[in-house]
Amino acid sequence: MKPLTLPPRLLMGPGPINCYPSVLQAMSTQLVGQYDPAMTQTMNEVMALYRRVFNTENQQTLLVDGTSRAGIEAVLISCIEPGDKVLVPVFGRFGHLLAEIAQRAGADVYTIDTEWGRVFDPEQIESAIKRIKPKLLAIVQGDTSTTMLQPLEHIGEICHQHDVLFYSDATASIGGNPFETDNWGLDAVSVGLQKCLGGPSGSAPVTLSERCVDVIKKRHHVEAGIRDAHHTDAEGSRIRSNYFDLSMIMDYWGEERLNHHTEAASMLFCARECAITLLNEGQEAVIHRHKTAGDAMLAGIQAMSLTPFGDLTNKMNNVVGVEIPQQVDGEAIRQQLLCMFNIEIGTSFGPLKGRIWRIGTMGYNARQDAVLHTLQSLETTLRRAGMHLPLGEAVDAAMAVYGQQSHD
Ligand SMILES: Cc1ncc(COP(=O)(O)O)c(C=O)c1O
Numbered sequence: 001m002k003p004l005t006l007p008p009r010l011l012m013g014p015g016p017i018n019c020y021p022s023v024l025q026a027m028s029t030q031l032v033g034q035y036d037p038a039m040t041q042t043m044n045e046v047m048a049l050y051r052r053v054f055n056t057e058n059q060q061t062l063l064v065d066g067t068s069r070a071g072i073e074a075v076l077i078s079c080i081e082p083g084d085k086v087l088v089p090v091f092g093r094f095g096h097l098l099a100e101i102a103q104r105a106g107a108d109v110y111t112i113d114t115e116w117g118r119v120f121d122p123e124q125i126e127s128a129i130k131r132i133k134p135k136l137l138a139i140v141q142g143d144t145s146t147t148m149l150q151p152l153e154h155i156g157e158i159c160h161q162h163d164v165l166f167y168s169d170a171t172a173s174i175g176g177n178p179f180e181t182d183n184w185g186l187d188a189v190s191v192g193l194q195k196c197l198g199g200p201s202g203s204a205p206v207t208l209s210e211r212c213v214d215v216i217k218k219r220h221h222v223e224a225g226i227r228d229a230h231h232t233d234a235e236g237s238r239i240r241s242n243y244f245d246l247s248m249i250m251d252y253w254g255e256e257r258l259n260h261h262t263e264a265a266s267m268l269f270c271a272r273e274c275a276i277t278l279l280n281e282g283q284e285a286v287i288h289r290h291k292t293a294g295d296a297m298l299a300g301i302q303a304m305s306l307t308p309f310g311d312l313t314n315k316m317n318n319v320v321g322v323e324i325p326q327q328v329d330g331e332a333i334r335q336q337l338l339c340m341f342n343i344e345i346g347t348s349f350g351p352l353k354g355r356i357w358r359i360g361t362m363g364y365n366a367r368q369d370a371v372l373h374t375l376q377s378l379e380t381t382l383r384r385a386g387m388h389l390p391l392g393e394a395v396d397a398a399m400a401v402y403g404q405q406s407h408d
Pocket residue numbers: 015067068069070094140142143144145169170171172192201202
């Protein structure tokens with residue numbers, strides 16, 4: 001077998017994207033033992049860094065090992081006892097995922113729906129909360145399947161008024177769009193690294209409010225093989241997953257350092273570097289970089305006379321949906337972009353499968369050169385497929401967003 005070499009793709013889909021080079025380097029750091037002070041100190045550092053990423057004071061801010069849905073499963077299975085009511089407003093594929101995971105955790109799940117390409121008004125959510133009286137509201141912030149960003153800033157207050165736990169999956173949006181855990185009154189948030197944080201998938205940072213921790217600790221049961229005399233069982237029902245039992249994961253990340261899994265150290269190093277990269281550049285600067293790249297991509301798409309998808313006032317900064325023109329084969333265009341230009345863009349799911357492409361500008365790839373290469377390559381590919389386009393205007397429009405007007 002030869003050493004692994006993969007084509008040098010430019011990943012401009014809805015994620016994963018190319019990693020920051022420093023993140024790749026951090027991943028290859030040599031290991032130390034699980035309880036080496038250097039390791040536990042690094043775990044503490046990661047907790048402190050992700051408090052800043054999440055904009056929270058929550059002590060319980062830690063990593064769940066696994067992809068983003070590991071974070072979702074851990075939060076939902078640890079908070080939900082069988083028969084609890086959970087409300088999920090669904091505005092795309094990942095809302096359906098939250099509903100499914102809550103169902104598997106034994107919840108009585110209620111959904112409200114809106115057309116894909118739209119988001120919810122706080123009033124719609126409040127009226128559903130009043131009607132259903134759930135224990136927990138689970139909602140996605142940025143649903144990559146539709147490219148929409150659900151405003152969350154008024155929902156926390158509603159949840160607190162009605163004594164509902166407020167959980168959001170911000171996997172696809174954190175880093176590229178504002179996210180304020182404490183100011184918005186969130187009780188639980190989970191994310192992943194592979195979008196605007198510029199890492200690979202495989203680690204799910206999670207943060208939990210005191211209120212949420214209390215709910216979880218009521219179900220605290222320590223594994224038989226590692227119990228000491230002082231460990232007593234809490235009254236609540238045992239969390240139905242061992243791997244995703246946040247009460248035991250908190251013991252592992254806490255002062256007791258009670259063994260649970262073996263921390264995925266290389267992903268820990270990687271998550272640490274993702275946070276440092278974000279915080280060194282500055283959260284606002286990174287969000288601004290994503291907004292500019294997203295605006296430039298959108299301007300280019302519109303200048304090419306293609307139609308963006310959905311309610312643009314609620315679009316995520318880091319991904320745009322593009323209606324696939326009727327005269328071309330959407331999959332063939334994606335294949336040609338991949339094979340001829342080494343550029344990957346995405347398709348979508350469910351009702352949007354085959355109807356839109358999704359073009360991302362996130363993390364390391366929220367850069368002017370990546371935007372321009374993608375627009376120019378898409379224009380060329382569409383022209384060669386027989387479309388008549390206003391040639392050169394996409395790149396000019398994107399450059400204008402970057403403040404570089406043409407002089408003609
Ligand atoms: C909003 C959102 N939630 C969850 C996921 C699932 O992430 P993973 O594939 O890392 O489990 C994704 C992946 O695209 C996502 O965009």
